Amino acid sequence: MNSKYSSLYTSLFLNLIYALFKGLSGYYFQSSWLISIAFYYMILSIMRFLLLRKDRKIKKQLHRKIIEELKTYRFCGYLMFLLNIAVTAIVLQMIHNAKYYEYPGTLIYAFAAYTFYSLISATINLIRYRSINRPILSAAKILSLANALISILALQTALFVQFGDGESSILILNGITGSTVCLSIFIMAILMIVHSTKKIKKLQ
Structure with missing residues (x-):
């Protein structure tokens, strides 16, 4: 299987x-x-399934392929709003x-290392796949970036629990970081929709 799709x-x-486990719990x-977390991962799963399914159905003709990928990319932008509700x-x-x-x-240190790796990897891959003009793969990497941002928020809350000592300040900082993550995902959704709509009109 192509490494681009195996991930x-x-x-x-x-x-x-994870969504099933959290939902049942x-x-x-x-x-x-737990239900909120399950809802988030379920939406994430639906979006990834959509990307895989649409990529398999797209025709081999290059012009049509790009338009179909852009439409899928735009639809994922709309689904990002639903994802943002879960967040x-x-x-x-x-x-x-x-x-x-x-x-x-010490598990928190392993999670911290993985979180920063995910954030850096998602950012690099997003830039790389945008340059090769594959909207579906770009959408997948945007999802990875959004998930990495959620991991940063999760890491922050875990660090505060383990090392923090002021509950009121923790709630404020979690609110600031959480709001920043939500705003970032909202902006990504808007950019996905606007960018893909402009390109579709240009190609058509």
């Missing part, structure tokens, strides 16, 4: 498993926090219900 299949599988424990629900849970991520012992 998509792997991410899709892991997202589905949320239902069992009656936890809106907003998570952030609100952090602020109003003092919910947080927690990683025991």
